[in-house]
Amino acid sequence: MTKTDRLPAKPIAEKLLPKLIKKIRIVNELNQEEFGQILEPPVTQSTVARWEKGEQNPDTIQFPKLAYLLDLSLEQFHQLHKSNCLSNLKDLSIQKKFLVPNRQHYRLLKRGAKVWNKWREKNPDIIPQLAGAKLETLALDGMNLDKADLRGVELRNLSCRNSFYRSANLQGAFISEVDFSNSQFRGANFSHGEICKSYFNQTDLKKANFEGVRASNIQMKNATCTEASFINANLDNVRVFGTLFRNTKFDGVRSSNIYICDCEDELPINDIKLAELTYLKRYASSQFEYFLQSLTLEKKLLDLANKLVDKFGNYNFANAVSEFCSEPNELHPSATIKIRKTKDLLIVKFDSQPASNSNGRTEIAEPKIILRKIGDVIESNFTATEVNESEKIAKLTQQIQSENVSKFIPIALKLIDLQGSKFCSNNYKLEKIDNSIILSSVAKIEVELMRVQIGSESNKIIRANLTKSCLTHFQEILLELLT
Known part of the structure; x- marks a missing residue:
């Protein structure tokens, strides 16, 4: 019997601590043996049972770990322990700290795709709870793990080809030497995980979340990464030949040794954002030049x-x-x-x-x-002809409007001098505001036709759309006023 397993000399009368320990264990979905093993130092299942019955107190050496599980400082835990008041239990928000897979789901998964997929068909509303599972050296091809809770899983040396992980949560997962080729990961969450020596060839990764992921020595040939997010990801030695990156988010990504061709001796690039364009420049240069033109x-x-x-x-x-x-x-x-x-x-x-x-x-x-x-x-x-024609129209328009403005401004200044800072005629409104002459059409709704800043040496056209009929109209008005 270890020091932490020993029985006290007399029974303990405390009420809070036994209930607190049991609640921590239940929230984390652990049995008494599993709970004993996560403590520092570990204790046996029988010791945990005695704690929960109030027959024995944990050693003070266990207090730091218990405080961590409650999100309390060691000092706060001591105060809680000293109070020994059950009402304080209601004020505590105990969060799950350990990822433990559902035992039934875990056993079913290890029986293979046929048994697993049949169970999923019969229970479409049940979300597989496999968070924290450790899977190694298994054939998991063809598995339906859509929407599964796979947070913090450890996947090593697995074949998971032609499988379904749509909207699955793999946050914080560790993935090594796993073949996911031809699988579906649309909307899956890989954020803040680690992936190495794995294959995602011809996978659907549309809208997948790789934010904060550390990935090295992986293949993503002919994968679809449309609308995926690699924000703040760290990528090294990644093969992306034929991979689609449409509307993909790369903010803050750090990448190196990105291979864009399906050959052994190619020179890699260091910016994954340029993967598709660099491929065109290297291996379809005539198309790339045409694109640039x-x-x-x-x-x-x-x-x-x-x-x-x-x-x-x-x-x-x-x-x-x-x-x-x-x-x-x-x-x-x-x-x-x-x-x-x-x-x-x-x-x-x-x-x-x-x-x-x-x-x-x-x-x-x-x-x-x-x-x-x-x-x-x-x-x-x-x-190219339509662009050239448009350029000719632009040059001609500038020439015509410059000429019309140069003819109109003297007329406008004379009318304003005769009529004041604002002059209205039929469907037009002419006004001077500060050093600007403004002409608007007011037939149905007010539309600005011209705005020119008057300078001491030259005038600056801000806007000008003067027609010959408009110019003739104001010439006739001025002539009428002067006669």
């Missing part, structure tokens, strides 16, 4: 569209919408471009000159959307 044209078109709609479009303050529409003219009759911009949306439509068919009839096609930006996502479907 297309990306350059897309950026050019986006810049042109923003310039046209912001500087040469109408602005509706009520709806916060800018619109631009070019019109065919004698200098550029071949195409028009229409742009609409809101806070989160930009749409560019291109309309080429109507073509004639073999019968000589004009065919009018619907305007083609060549670029769309929704939030941060940019979509495009353009030809």
Whole structure:
């Protein structure tokens, strides 16, 4: 009999400590023998039984461990022990500290996939409780472990191919030399675990959580990691040939020795975020160059569209919408471009000159959307010709509007000089605010057509969408006022 097993000389009359010990054990789902083994130093099952009956007190050497299990400091535990008041038990929030698998579930799992999957079919609402399980050198192929509680499991030297772990919780798991090839892990949680020497080839890891994971010497060939999270993960010696990383989160990830090709002598890269692009650059260089050219044209078109709609479009303050529409003219009759911009949306439509068919009839096609930006996502479907035509329209628009503004400003200043800081006529409102001349259309809703800052040496166009008819209208008004 050890020192910690000895019986006291007289019975103990305490009430709190026996109930406290039993509650800690029950919350952690441990039997008396298992509970005795987690203590420091360990004690026998019979000793734990005597503690719970109040026939014996734990040695003070056990107090630090008991305090830890209660989330109390040693001093707080001593005060609780000294109070010996059962009412204090109600104020304690005892949390589960040890992960222990359900014994029935654990035994069923070890009987193989056929028995396990049949049990799951009969009990679809039961979540397998396998947290803390230690599994080694088993064939677990084809297992249905969807939604299973696998927190803190230790998986070593296992075959788990063609299995299902969708939405399973593997938080804090230790995984070594396990083959998960062709398995389903959609929505599974691997966070803060450790994975080494394992295979995830052709697995579905969509929306899987690898946050804070330490992973080394693993293969993820042709896996799907769409919308997965590798935030703050630490990855080394990982093979990702053919792996999809769409909308994958890599914030704070640390990676090294990432292999992107299915060959033995390739040079690895150190940034997993660049895996797919680097593969294209190395092994599909002509496609990559074409992609870069297309990306350059897309950026050019986006810049042109923003310039046209912001500087040469109408602005509706009520709806916060800018619109631009070019019109065919004698200098550029071949195409028009229409742009609409809101806070989160930009749409560019291109309309080429109507073509004639073999019968000589004009065919009018619907305007083609060549670029769309929704939030941060940019979509495009353009030809190099359409970008070049758009650039010509932008240059011509700037030329025309500069000329119209230079003609309109003297008229506007004269009208304001004659009528005051605000002048209204038919469907227009002209006003001067500080050093800016602003022209708006007020036919149905107020839309700003022009805003120009007047300078001592030159004027600065903030916005200008003046038509010839508008310019003629104000020329006639000024002539009428002066005669």
